[in-house]
Amino acid sequence: MNPISIWHSLWQLIRYNQRLYWADTILWLFIAGLPALPGLIIREFFNALTNESSFLLSIWGWIALFLGIGLARIVAIFTGCITKTQHRFTMSSLIRHNLLMGLMNRPGAEPLTDRGNSDRSVSPGAIISFFRDDAYQLENNVVFTNEIFGEAVFAVGSLVLLLSINAQITLLVFLPLILIIIILQRISDRLKLYRRASRQATQQVTSMVGEMFSAVQAIKVANAEESVLARLRQTCDRRQQLMVRDRLLTAILESSFENLVSIGTGVILLFAAWLMRSPNDSLSVGDLALFIYYLSYITNFFAFGGEFLAQTKQSEVSLERMAGLIDSEGSGITAHHRLYLKPIAKQTPKLPRIQSLPLLESDRLQDLLALNLTYCYPGTNRGITDVSLRLRRGSFTVITGQVGSGKTTLLRVLMGLLPMQSGEIYWNGQKVNNPSQFFAPPRSAYTPQVPQLFSNTLRENILLGLEKSNEELEMAIALAVFDRDLATMPNGLNTPIGVKGMRLSGGQLQRAATARMLIRQPDLLVFDDLSSALDVETEQKLWSRLFSIHSANPNWTPTYLVVSHRRSVLDCSDRIILLDRGRVEMTGTFDDLPSTYF
Known part of the structure; x- marks a missing residue:
């Protein structure tokens, strides 16, 4: 320096x-x-x-x-x-x-x-x-x-x-x-x-x-x-x-x-x-x-x-x-910014409520194009290289591949959670210059392999300050197949879940995070191995409810981008992207997958 x-x-x-x-x-x-x-x-x-x-x-x-x-x-x-x-x-x-x-x-x-x-x-x-x-x-x-x-x-x-x-x-x-x-x-x-x-x-x-x-x-x-x-x-x-x-x-x-x-x-x-x-x-x-x-x-x-x-x-x-x-x-470190130094409240203040503003029809996802996305982790040769993909409105795209092939990295680069070292992203033909700020609700929502919850009530973890009615909250919970689990909790939505959601099982964590996504009704739903902690019956019920969103709400037609290895998920996909060592090995349908994959 x-x-x-x-x-x-x-x-x-x-x-x-x-x-x-x-x-x-x-x-x-x-x-x-x-x-x-x-x-x-x-x-x-x-x-x-x-x-x-x-x-x-x-x-x-x-x-x-x-x-x-x-x-x-x-x-x-x-x-x-x-x-x-x-x-x-x-x-x-x-x-x-x-x-x-x-x-x-x-x-x-x-x-x-x-x-x-x-x-x-x-x-x-x-x-x-x-x-x-x-x-x-x-x-x-x-x-x-x-x-x-x-x-x-x-x-x-x-x-x-x-x-x-x-x-x-x-x-x-x-x-x-x-x-x-x-x-x-x-x-x-x-x-x-x-x-x-x-x-x-x-x-x-x-x-x-x-x-x-x-x-x-x-x-x-x-x-x-x-x-x-x-x-x-x-x-x-x-x-x-x-x-x-x-x-x-x-x-x-x-x-x-x-x-x-x-x-x-x-x-x-x-x-x-x-x-x-x-x-x-x-x-x-x-x-x-x-x-x-x-x-x-x-x-x-x-x-x-x-x-x-x-x-x-x-x-x-x-x-x-x-x-x-x-x-x-x-x-x-020393740049000037306004500080809001208020006196300490006598009581713990509640989270401020955020009004959810719907997307304009012109901003709704019609076509998402990513070209030559590249990211390499510092000091290694791991990452993704020249990966391209295209998503159409209402489509169901699955990214698959062996462990370490770059599936999670691809999602993170696309969502702006990792800085792409080269490549371009277009939303309805308009270039996205700052993916980390652009790919946020109500445009898109993302659930990682291990969702992060806070030491608060289940309600606050799902809403995170969003202003929604109880009916909308219950509908999102039902879509996430979390309604039966919620019924067994003595305090319902007011149940404290502990640090990092320690009182919930792995499957409950994923479905609570899914409800957090669905309550915001984003155009693009991005799941990183959503069903990894779910049993077969719960997984099938979850995907069935997710696919029925448009019929229940004609004003919401979500597009799905999913990382999964499950045959049932691959079989119902519109398009599959197979990655190998950070590169696209194959793009096609379930029938195009090599026989050696399973």
Whole structure:
């Protein structure tokens, strides 16, 4: 990634909510600037002791001055807590919003990969570290910018003031800065390497924890609890080592910067004391006190600046990781979007209802043509190559072939769930430029081999926010041959089905997903091995009801595209596409299938 990208990204985050940022910056200037006033007071106090100043105050006057400055600083700090909290929240919300939006815009079936890490696959559990650790790193870096800005303003002011007192001593202040720059230059690559390794180790732990929770049954059936836990301990131990190495390097850098500054300060003060003993020098006691007081502003800025540059190097790693996850430039992570930050409701809100708008007659499927569709999975030679197909309105097309021949891949590429690497798709003669958005209800609906249901009621899983009457819902359930199963459930449609539909059998999952398709009345019904978990009787009844849709509802003439191996399904098809190793081996009818197929 271009090193300028991190600075551009930080600037994008600053610009997103400029009012909060600059309000926080002004407050920080106020917080950092108020302690500068006692320096001038201290100078006059010491000069007054040596009769070099006429600025005289009573003891209560000095106390009142210091108390006033302290109280003003307390008010500024409490006000700054409000602005900083709001600023942090909006920044982290924007980063996480863009990260989530980038993930949601990816093709649905494309595996999650970290393109910044040799296209290594990323499990859903590992995504937590991107949303938590990497987003927090960028958030901290932006907050650091207004603090470093405030430090810089008073460091420059202090530098000008100290130069007016004694230029020779002041120039010695830059010695620690030179050493800090040299150290950062030498260690910046190692800093990024350690941070990347610690982030990846955290990602592996969260990934394994997520996989363990999703595969509890498989672990228990295999009696593999001890081995899985041993593997988890090993992964955690490695993360601990890498995190300690990363934190240790960061702590060593911070302490080195502070020690360099402290040593440099000591050398400067020794030199100043030596000058005071010189009869030719005009450095007064008050000047020395002022010099000691304001010297910390400059030296602390150097230490602060070193930490900021080190943190920026670490933020580069976080930006690269997040951009690699959603396959975008760093600007995609910090792009400006409106955030809807509403107060938390006292009660769990219901899903918003979506009105189903029917297709215009001109948009209804008459002819679907796919030409030379090609997709190859990264790092393999598996996929599909130059596959073409044509669907007519009301037709029943079956895609078949051996395991691994590319049947599911073809459906996913056609539906936009995988990005086609070449090819064209036409709907009624009009080219489809974005299949993932085009092939959605009411144009088409798709049920994969393993349908995904949510931990909610059966009603909500079928409707997913769609506004439909109970009669329409019951009709879709009956078409999916799910009515008898529903009658045995004590709460009917209000039955909670558990995480991923764990309370339903495999066949019930498929028929619930089928009802979810049918309630939307799409023109194109796409099934990936629908009958794989059904018994013969249920399968025959399901297809019989699906084929009777047009006679029951003349306004709905669905077109079917089905993946299946079942002879009964192949026998009633209008057209069969036989795939072999990702290519079309034969297109025809049931009678055209080679005798060796069965």
